[in-house]
Amino acid sequence: MAATARPVTPAASLTTAGGTTTRIHITVNGELYSAEVEPRTLLVYFLREVLGLTGTHVGCDTTNCGACTVHLDGRPVKSCTVLAVQANGRQVRTVEGLEVGGKLSPVQQAFYEEHGLQCGFCTPGMMMTATALLARNPNPSDAEVRDAIRGNLCRCTGYVNIVKAIKAAGKKMQEPPAGGGGA
């Protein structure tokens, strides 16, 4: 495993001089990385500052807002409350990993078409939660959608169009693919 991992340079790390570090291997959006991190490095900062994946955002410091939501082994979690070392050997998916070959995922497309975002700051986290929801329940009711995203705060949209977007994405995902290949 280590032989094929892409090492991340120490200069990009969050280590404070003199802090003890440990080597971790994390797969992020399908790519395996290895890096030296302090145990206290939060996963959200590892993603943003070591890997440069700034799509995942920090919106609070008490694990309430969900702007930092990513998938950890397929489950949506708040990456501000996960240590990078806890993700050692595991799979992480961020908003950057939703699109495939530059093609937007159904959730991304639906957020665009239904005006499910305004400032865009909560949006990556919101879409990660939505993607996980639809994988388990592709046809959720309004109440089920609202319950699923209750850990993702939004100040701009009032949630109406976010709910619409998620339901629209679910519907789209259930349609048979238009001739010529997968989604």
Add this chain to the structure above:
Amino acid sequence: MIPPEFEYYAPTSVDDAIALLSRFNGEAKVLAGGHSLLPLMKLRLASPSVLVDINRIPGLSYIKEEGGHLKIGATTRTNDLLDSTLLRKSYPILTDAAHEIADPLVRNLGTVGGNVCHGDPGNDLPACMLALGGVFALAGPDGARTVPASEFYKDTFVTAVGPTEMLVEVRIPQPVARQGTAYHKIEKRIGDFAMAGAGARVVLDESGKVTAAGIGLTGVGATAIHATKAAAALLGQPADDAHLQQAALVAQGESQPVSDLRGPAEYKRAMAGVLTHRVLVRAVARAKGGA
């Protein structure tokens, strides 16, 4: 936002975890879901010098019935409680409570062990354990021991778990015939700490009289409250609304709320009664075969 430095260990067996806790003699904290501990550390309200991550210990996450008990492993994620058809069918109090804990993202990492051991009077599962007559299985340097829920909660953030011990399993007696359970809390906003919450278990005989009962209260005392007087008031009584109301009044009297951002004490006390009544009504309906 940034926690202070700490040493980190990720043992792969309970014995290794206990050895680490002993080695650091109370300076180490167990890291399970981390969604109570890490937020405290990020605000620098807690700064343990060592974290012992128990998530790599295999065989600690399960929900099963065995030997007359429902057994839940300490690192079972709270969302796994929601997904369990066994719980929904036979222990709906836990399904009710799981749905009301925090939010779905927190529940993907937060553990049953964390929710019962953290000792916050706002945690939801302790009241359920009190109502169900649960028992906690601990492991420590001196071996294994069990502590009933009724003796587990000592004070705010203080439980029976010693500094070199850890919870490994929660055990709940399997349900008997005509048993019903329920949990409900009210809060200012979903995911917030309770203004008040109550969990109840009732068992009825064929004539509809209560033969067993357990009531636990959330958020109205320094710890979860075991409303034993209220439960006792139900025994031998018909499970009609008048008696449920009466028991709720007793539970109200057993609550010891303080005024804070979640409401004045007077209100919380009254709500302890209202919620006890509501969960008793639900539990009785379930005992009779309803939902």
Add this chain to the structure above:
Amino acid sequence: MSADAPHVKGGIGQSILRKEDARLIRGKGNFVDDVKLPGMLYLDITRSPYAHAKITAIRTDKALKVPGVLAVITGKDLEAAGLAWMPTLMSDKQMVLPTDTVMYQAQEVAAVVADSRYAAADGAAAVEVDYEPLPVVTNPFKALEPGAPVIRTDRAEKSNHIWHWETGDKAGTDAALDGSAVRVTQDLYIPRIHVSSMETCGCVANMDPVSGRFTIWMTTQAPHAIRTVYALVTGLPEQNIRVISPDIGGGFGGKVPVYPGYVLASVASIKTGHPVKWIEDRSENLQADSFARDYHIHAEIGATQDGHVTALRVKTLADHGYTDAAANPSKFPAGLFHIITGSYPFAKAFVEVDAAYTNKPPGGIAYRCSFRVTEAVYTIERMMDLLAHKLNIDPAELRLKNFIPPEAFPFRSALGWTYDSGNYAGALRKAMEIIDYAGLRREQEAKRAKGELMGIGISSFTEIVGAGPSQTFDILGIKMFDSAEVRIHPTGKVIARFGTKSQGQGHETTYAQILAEELGLPADDIRVEEGDTDTAPYGLGTYASRSTPTAGAAASMAARKIREKARVIAAHLLEVSPDDVEWKDYAFRVKGVPGKSKTMAEVAFAAYTNHPKGTEAGLEATDYYDPPNMTYPFGSYICVVDIDKETGQVSVRRFVAVDDCGTIINPMIVDGQIHGGLTMGFAPALLEEIQYDEDGNIHGGTFMDYLVPTAVETPNWETAKTVTPSPHHPIGAKGVGESATVGAPPAIANAVMDALRPYGVDHIDIPLHPWKVWQALHGGGKSA
């Protein structure tokens, strides 16, 4: 619009999808914390646990020993550079760092610069400060009592009274009230709240020692104003200052003030010669950044026996925190509070506001409030309901009886505003029809007979936005015009830059739509930029719903200037006189000769390849728009609530919002603004508040305690529109960003109080926590 009618792709009135989404949905936005520069350092801040205290010692040795820490800045360091204090946007003074006294809990006390975010945090935690607590003033009434501890000892006048402001006819109002058959008096408190945009505040400051250029990426809604303030305060030459406001994760007014963190990062960059990043935590944001509301209001309304309003008298005490840093237009220290006569033709009115210092953070208008219009509308709409109850007249009927009628516009209010246009009855009737108001009242009667609690609340608000005409509106002396600079390239594509700054409102799309309409070019071909002071024309930024009324108008005017020149070029191409050419159906047409026409795209190409003699090449224009008046969006909202009698919990069953913002540029975007605004009106009515105990400790200083709405309790908003254009705006648009935050709270409060009518409770202050309702149900008495 029929398929055959001439239209331009992406013009006004179309719900085109947003251009800004392309990067945001891919996680490729460029927010301030995404900015990463080589050699960048981090700044973190040590803050005071005390609300009022003398600093007796600051020891930085431990902090300096933390690996990675490079420097610690204290007030004494800044004092030497004359930067310990800086002006506020209201010409008061605020501290960057204290030299001897802290005046609010969480106030900045020292700043640590380090080579990593983590080291900076460790450093900030390691700074040791000794404090000598001083008496704390948190009650603004007590602050004004003789003998109260004086907070601002730096001021010549040793008192906590900041200013007194009044407007209207005091004697006439007193007489009118005295002569009124019916009078209702009520005290209303609107507590402190915090807007909590999902992105907190921050900056990356970069003083380049070689070029002398100072660049700062900042979460700011007003980049040009910031640049000028920086120039005046620091002495750096303004042409060498570049403020970049990139993608901003919500502003709502909270990103207008100049926070100490920005100045500290700037000083640190100048000192170290490196870029310095400062990003505040959420707790810092809630505890130290600009709040909103905190108005203690005493209102009296008079009416005739049959319910026609006669007079309104309002006296308010404003709690401003330790300094007046509310970013109001300079002539209006209480903002536009005197819109408070609302949708009704009061013959007499008088408003007075006194502001007090307290040991709390400064601010006052940062929560989507249109400069205190939320406070004004809450007051008048609650008073109208109280009047309706006193007279036993249905609240809808009372409003319909009193509304300023459409033919009365332009309408000059008793407090000096000239409302441009309105059709208040039209909006209310539409809302009543959509929600089946009569049916709801019947349902309520039936429920009341059974003891069930259901309430219906109305809010018929008049907003005032678009600050503002230069004779009355300025901030720190800078007039509140706004601007558009539009250039058409040879291939008919457009780049347009504005002095405003979107933080989610969709300007990249909506301005393109205005230009598409005016220029006859598809919106897809129009690129909109904002936020870089090096390239954007000067403007006062985006807040108080001012962008469409000012910069949107500038876009139109600039486009029309371009059309004038383009007409000359078109005539040249068509080989006719310019007088024979008219702009019709999105093209330049020869009058009376159908078929002879030129498109704007053809003209654009000619502007560079075939421009006529006597005309300059190129095709562009700039407009600095000085609005002739404010605009007055309005609406009627109706809210239905059900109350759980046992717990006091309030559930919003339905909420219908009829808004009128004049011409609608993009219906989809307007609805989005209304959904968001309604949610920010719902929140203060039922959930949000910041409180301080007697020692000045904040309650509600983290997201654990400051509860913003989630998707679960937020109602499913129902929206509808009427359209009453503004007669003075080039495209008749009025602006809409804050209407819903202004209009919603009284609709909800009125609904709850309506539900509680059988219990004889007149008023309960928001937020309407369950226990407040419960206490009213269990003998709470007349007024809580």
